[in-house]
Amino acid sequence: MGIVKNHTSEMMKGKICMITGANSGIGKATAIGLAKMGATVVMVCRNKTRGEDALEDIKKESNNRNIDLMLTDLSNQEEILQLVKDFKEKYQYLHILINNAGVNLSKRALTEDGLESTFAVNYLAPFLLCNFLLDILQKSSPSRILNVTSSVQAKSINFENLNGEKHYRQLNAYGQSKLAMILFTYEFARRIEGSGVTVNCLHPGYVKTNMVKNFRKFVKIFYHLIGLFMRSPKKGAKTSIYLASSSEVEGVSGKYFKNRKEDRSVEASYDEGLAKRLWDVSKDLTNHHLEKNL
Numbered sequence: 001m002g003i004v005k006n007h008t009s010e011m012m013k014g015k016i017c018m019i020t021g022a023n024s025g026i027g028k029a030t031a032i033g034l035a036k037m038g039a040t041v042v043m044v045c046r047n048k049t050r051g052e053d054a055l056e057d058i059k060k061e062s063n064n065r066n067i068d069l070m071l072t073d074l075s076n077q078e079e080i081l082q083l084v085k086d087f088k089e090k091y092q093y094l095h096i097l098i099n100n101a102g103v104n105l106s107k108r109a110l111t112e113d114g115l116e117s118t119f120a121v122n123y124l125a126p127f128l129l130c131n132f133l134l135d136i137l138q139k140s141s142p143s144r145i146l147n148v149t150s151s152v153q154a155k156s157i158n159f160e161n162l163n164g165e166k167h168y169r170q171l172n173a174y175g176q177s178k179l180a181m182i183l184f185t186y187e188f189a190r191r192i193e194g195s196g197v198t199v200n201c202l203h204p205g206y207v208k209t210n211m212v213k214n215f216r217k218f219v220k221i222f223y224h225l226i227g228l229f230m231r232s233p234k235k236g237a238k239t240s241i242y243l244a245s246s247s248e249v250e251g252v253s254g255k256y257f258k259n260r261k262e263d264r265s266v267e268a269s270y271d272e273g274l275a276k277r278l279w280d281v282s283k284d285l286t287n288h289h290l291e292k293n294l
């Protein structure tokens with residue numbers, strides 16, 4: 001019997017969970033769900049007011065006071081490194097890392113590091129967090145990493161246009177960042193096999209959230225119409241909560257989930273050569289931060 005089916009307020013007691021993008025949508029609903037199970041939740045958000053408002057809501061809805069907020073703009077690699085340092089100074093353990101924050105931008109935008117924002121936030125930030133938090137996750141094992149990806153998956157990675165300088169299309173950029181996240185999930189699972197840390201990725205379903213805020217006007221109107229048929233954030237958080245807490249997935253690693261079940265991702269995501277190439281390019285794009293010992 002999975003934990004989710006019969007969860008109690010004590011099920012995740014003593015577990016420390018970091019959730020990025022926990023002030024909105026699926027991330028906030030995941031935070032509430034895990035806090036209700038007794039977890040200590042560390043929210044990683046970029047905006048102080050939005051973060052603090054959500055923190056109060058999460059405390060109230062979960063009746064759990066062990067909610068923390070760490071401010072980080074995940075498009076900025078120096079801020080990510082600072083987050084890792086601050087977290088390790090404050091906490092001894094990390095049992096669950098949920099890379100949930102994401103953007104879907106209608107216009108190309110560059111980060112302060114000069115990288116295309118969708119790729120930087122949706123993929124490179126999780127790449128850095130997973131690598132830099134691996135030691136504390138391992139110390140806390142059995143521990144789990146969840147990468148929130150999407151069923152919108154590109155057919156391949158266009159290494160010649162990673163920064164979108166040749167052309168930029170919203171859906172391509174988003175789908176490529178999510179394919180990168182899946183390739184990375186499978187590659188990371190291979191690299192850390194036997195470490196006591198598992199890593200899986202998931203599609204939350206189509207969920208009515210604030211993701212629409214960066215869409216073009218006419219897409220927003222369409223989105224509001226189909227929004228009537230979309231999942232609530234609470235429903236959208238179910239697979240994340242399941243993967244974070246259920247005993248059914250203890251030891252399961254390197255898989256893609258949808259509706260709390262294992263599923264197939266796009267064919268290219270199983271290409272190990274592509275995954276290795278992406279890993280090397282990611283190291284370059286993160287200025288070899290990986291070689292630093294945090």
Ligand SMILES: NC(=O)c1ccc[n+]([C@@H]2O[C@H](COP(=O)([O-])OP(=O)(O)OC[C@H]3O[C@@H](n4cnc5c(N)ncnc54)[C@H](OP(=O)(O)O)[C@@H]3O)[C@@H](O)[C@H]2O)c1
Pocket residue numbers: 020021022023024025026027044045046047050072073074075100101102103121148149150151203204205206207208209210211212
């Ligand atoms: N909604 C769907 O139908 C759907 C479908 C498939 C996958 N997903 C994925 O689900 C995840 C959650 O999205 P959502 O739908 O819940 O959207 P959302 O309500 O817009 O939440 C996205 C979260 O990411 C945060 N974020 C964005 N850029 C950030 C940055 N640079 N630094 C720190 N935090 C940042 C946002 O913070 P702010 O509030 O400050 O912007 C927000 O908290 C995303 O990875 C998304 O791609 C969603």
